[in-house]
Amino acid sequence: xxxxxxxxxxxxxxxxxxxxxxxxxxxxxxxxxxxxxxxxxxxxxxxxxxxxxxxxxxxxxxxxxxxxxxxxxxxxxxxxxxxxxxxxxxxxxxxxxxxxxxxxxxxxxxxxxxxxxxxxxxxxxxxxxxxxxxxxxxxxxxxxxxxxxxxxxxxxxxxxxxxxxxxxxxxxxxxxxxxxxxxxxxxxx
Numbered sequence: 001x002x003x004x005x006x007x008x009x010x011x012x013x014x015x016x017x018x019x020x021x022x023x024x025x026x027x028x029x030x031x032x033x034x035x036x037x038x039x040x041x042x043x044x045x046x047x048x049x050x051x052x053x054x055x056x057x058x059x060x061x062x063x064x065x066x067x068x069x070x071x072x073x074x075x076x077x078x079x080x081x082x083x084x085x086x087x088x089x090x091x092x093x094x095x096x097x098x099x100x101x102x103x104x105x106x107x108x109x110x111x112x113x114x115x116x117x118x119x120x121x122x123x124x125x126x127x128x129x130x131x132x133x134x135x136x137x138x139x140x141x142x143x144x145x146x147x148x149x150x151x152x153x154x155x156x157x158x159x160x161x162x163x164x165x166x167x168x169x170x171x172x173x174x175x176x177x178x179x180x181x182x183x184x185x186x187x188x189x
Contacts (some may be wrong), residue, residue: 056103130177
């Protein structure tokens, strides 16, 4: 009976983490939409501008409208749940590493005179983590998860090689790298 309670508590914890994280993203976008003159999107990454460096920590939480937010919310819920297959700590580890790696990469190599915002770097961090963790751990669970993610999101990886106006390929590419770095570090935990 206690095993069932433990599993239930773990599922509730994961659901709470995911819903809280996505609710934060929605709260910020609603505030940006409702409050007049709210320049939240200006807290995005401006490549190679020193004053913009602190914004590597705010950019992933801001979005360029509700369509942008919806496009990131659904994969965060699905992939975030898979990231927590072993531990909910993995969720925070992947987000933290991805924010730093994607933020610094975007700041260093992003297109000039642009502002980079959105949680897609985190989405790609989750994808990188989930695809590479099976390689690092060599466990059936993580290899199976990698195969599922490859089937569901493999086509998304093509955007890593696409430079399209209004889409931060640097955020996607360095987010993916951040996920791999997090998977490599998770191998020891």
